[in-house]
Amino acid sequence: MGYRVVDTTEIEPTPDRPGRHRALSEPAGLSAMAINRFEAEPGDQLPLAYHYHDDQQEAFYVLSGTLSVETPDGTYEVEADELFVADPESPQRAYNPEGVAETVAVLAIGAPAADDVHPYEP
Numbered sequence: 001m002g003y004r005v006v007d008t009t010e011i012e013p014t015p016d017r018p019g020r021h022r023a024l025s026e027p028a029g030l031s032a033m034a035i036n037r038f039e040a041e042p043g044d045q046l047p048l049a050y051h052y053h054d055d056q057q058e059a060f061y062v063l064s065g066t067l068s069v070e071t072p073d074g075t076y077e078v079e080a081d082e083l084f085v086a087d088p089e090s091p092q093r094a095y096n097p098e099g100v101a102e103t104v105a106v107l108a109i110g111a112p113a114a115d116d117v118h119p120y121e122p
Contacts, residue, residue, distance in 0.1 A: 004029055008037060019044040019096075025113060033111040040104050045095035052091040054116040058108065060084045060094060065104030069094045072122060091120035 006028050014021040019040035028035065034056075038046045046060075050070065060067060060078065067078040069086075070093040078084040086092045096104040 002029070014047075017047045019046070021047050030113070032113060033109060034113045035110075036108045038104075038106045038108060040096040040106070042096055042100045042103075043098040045093060046106065046108065048093075048117060050091060050093035050120045050122065051117050052086075052120050053088055053110070053114070054118070055088050056110045056112060056114050056116055057088060058086045058092075058110045060086075061107045061109070063105040063107060065096065065102045066100070067094055067104050067106055068097050091122075093120075 006024065008022055008024060011022045011024065011027055014023060019038055022037045024030075024035040024037060025033065040046060060069070061083050062078050062080050064080050066080070067084065069076045069078060069084050071086075072091055076084055084094075094106070094108075
């Protein structure tokens with residue numbers, strides 16, 4: 001059996017990324033899924049541009065604020081305590097729009113943990 005408690009505030013934010021990005025998978029010892037915490041100021045997007053994954057499902061759980069997610073079907077506004085899910089091969093771009101008053105905090109979970117990201121040009 002194995003158990004871990006990870007103090008996410010002790011994980012240094014990833015340098016050269018918009019907003020604050022903390023990669024939680026490695027410190028937690030996870031290999032089957034990717035977990036990241038993002039905080040984006042108004043006008044920032046979560047680190048990846050408009051993209052899709054071949055096999056990975058992504059879920060964005062909004063901790064605070066409102067997350068905007070652009071898709072070919074339109075833009076979703078995801079409020080605190082709501083969950084947005086993107087299935088494989090479903091393009092999306094998550095961001096905090098300019099002109100809003102607050103930072104958005106998001107827990108992003110992807111499974112399987114795969115480096116299968118592709119840029120998407122709308």
